[in-house]
Amino acid sequence: MNLLLAVIFSNYKQHLQDEQQVVRKRQLDTLMVIFERLSSQESTSCISFETYSRLMRSVKPEIGENLIEVYWTTLDVTNKEHGLNLKQFNELLLNLNFELVQRNTDKKILQKYFPSIYNSKPSRIIIDFVNSDLFRAIINLLIIGNAISLAASYNALEWFFLSLFILEAVLKMYAIGVKEYFQHRWNIFDFAIVFVSTTYSLLTAIIYSLKLNREVLDAILVIRVLRLVKLIGNVERFKVIFGTFSKVIPTLITYLRVMFMTYYIFAMIGMEAFQGKIVQLKQNDTLAEVCNDTRLNGTEFARAQYCRNNFNDYLSSLILLFELTVVNQWHVLAGGFVTVTSKVSRLFFLAFHLCAVIVVLNIFTAFVIDSFLNQYTLSKSKEFPWIQQENIISERLKRKGYRVIRRYDNSEQSEAVPRRRFNFVKAFQAFIRPSVYRRMTVVLETMRDEERALLLRWSGHVDTDPTALLNLTNEAS
Missing domain, CATH: 1.10.238 (Recoverin; domain 1)
Structure with a gap:
């Protein structure tokens, strides 16, 4: 194999x-x-x-x-x-x-109403600390520690961890602003977890003091474990795995279509060839133990009571084919149908195993391996065309009077892109399907008096297909 x-x-x-x-x-x-x-x-x-x-x-x-x-x-x-x-x-x-948009230069609330405090030296130390790698490393350790305490059912530290996570959210809002904080999807996810955890802890304390039934809140307890998902956005190796998984999702739809067609064809053939051969009877029936066929007496198929695994209807056929796909007692299932028909029936199961398991599943496995290798290579290499082009653009803009500041997706940005009209579908796609390539962001700021600020973001395509421009060029030509 x-x-x-x-x-x-x-x-x-x-x-x-x-x-x-x-x-x-x-x-x-x-x-x-x-x-x-x-x-x-x-x-x-x-x-x-x-x-x-x-x-x-x-x-x-x-x-x-x-x-x-x-x-x-x-x-x-x-x-x-x-x-x-x-x-x-x-x-x-x-x-x-590379998408260029004008950066939001509005002052933060604290910076606007309390400039002396916000721009003070202690305040700048706090802001620099929040934007540092040390701060993210501390938060990652707290997330792991909280997960260990939850796994050990040691609830005495729950309020300790919860207080630190609330402090983290407050410090981030202070450093980058409330509006900018909620423009990052990981911050929204983290805030939702903290809010749910705080609500759960408060309601638990109230119910415990009033001696009420707390079974209603047990489902919320699972949500706190989702905080571990945040490690995906902070650890580079996790981002590679998540990026590969997100790339596989769109292709998975095509794969499922091919698999469904394979299932449908073999289910129809199986229903024509084996319908009624094996039947699930009631327990008090004399032939229940042999699936309504005495030829199965003493076989491993009958001893395992696989009577429900049959081709008598379409749903049962799909379930049986799925069991054959995962190679669950494949030889026992095939042997049962061979016993009630003939040895020629084994060709049906061999054909399905060849098509579904050896060909389709291996093609999908090859795609996953290729996706992971590409994602891992792209995350490590600095010599790919789009990274070289990003360096070229930055150098040219420097010569024209721009100050270039490099930032990456895994670092907290103190600048935010202005919000456009919200599109739920695109927002959801952006959340579950990040770019295959490592997206690089560069903040471009002019050295002129007006200090116009621009944000440059890589959208993730090496070659833009110019076919879509053909219709647009009709007017220009």
């Missing part, structure tokens, strides 16, 4: 590489068509700044003139009159994966 898995994984990788080459070729062909359309109206074989601006407004309707200028700056064009050549236009598609 391991050798077969290795062969399937190797073929899967080769097929994936061939498919990616086809996609890249199609993208390059489409890119050439777009470039010819946009540059055909120019005197030179380049895209002018005016055409570039119209294209940017079509691609990003919400974009402002400042951001159009900044994206132009990332292409390192010496003069607007020269325009963009094909190489720079291709680079623009890659740079569009």
Whole structure:
């Protein structure tokens, strides 16, 4: 099986590489068509700044003139009159994966009403400590300690840990602001756990003092254990595993479709071939122990009382096929049907094992292995194209008077992206499906008098498919 898995994984990788080459070729062909359309109206074989601006407004309707200028700056064009050549236009598609938005520069409430206190030296020490790795390490140790105390049912420390977690939330709100605090999904998750835990502890104390029945609150106790999930956002190795799992979820739907089709086909064949051969009878029936067929007398199938595992209806067929998929007493189940029919029936079970277990499951396993290797490699490497491009963009913006500050997703950001209209579907997808690649954030701040602030975030795609731009270029051409 391991050798077969290795062969399937190797073929899967080769097929994936061939498919990616086809996609890249199609993208390059489409890119050439777009470039010819946009540059055909120019005197030179380049895209002018005016055409570039119209294209940017079509691609990003919400974009402002400042951001159009900044994206132009990332292409390192010496003069607007020269325009963009094909190489720079291709680079623009890659740079569009970095989302530039104006940073929220509003002062925090404490900074606005109590500036002397908030900007004091002790306050800055607290803020720096909250944003440090030491603070996150302490919180991780507290989470592990709380989990151990819960596992040992040592409730005497519950209020101690709960007080520290409340203090953590208060310190974070103080350091980055209340509004910015609730713009991070991990902070919302942590606050919900702390709120539920506090409510549970208070209600438990009230019920205990009044000697009431506390069984209603037992279900809430499980929620406190979810605090361990927060370690996923703080520990890099956990993030790799979670990132792999989140990537598998969309593909899992396709896999389930293939598996359902396999189940459906074999369930229909099984119902036609074995329906009524094995029957679950009442216990007082004389043939109940042999599943309504005396030929099963003395077989392991009858001794294990597998009479419910039959093909008499569609639901029972699916249950039986699932047991065969996990190879649960596979030989016993197959032997029972062979006994009541003929040895030819074993071919049915061998065919299902070949299709569902050896082929489909191994393909899915190969996909999971490939996803994990990619996620782990990307989390360690610093030489991938998008990371190199991020460094190039940062260097070009520095030369144009921007101050670049690097930040990563696993660190607390003191700057937040302005909120747009809330979309629950996109918000949920963003929560369960982070980027396959390590997302890198860079805060760009101009050195001009107005000190405009920008946030640069990697959206997670190495190649932007230019096919979607074809319709947009009709107006420009």
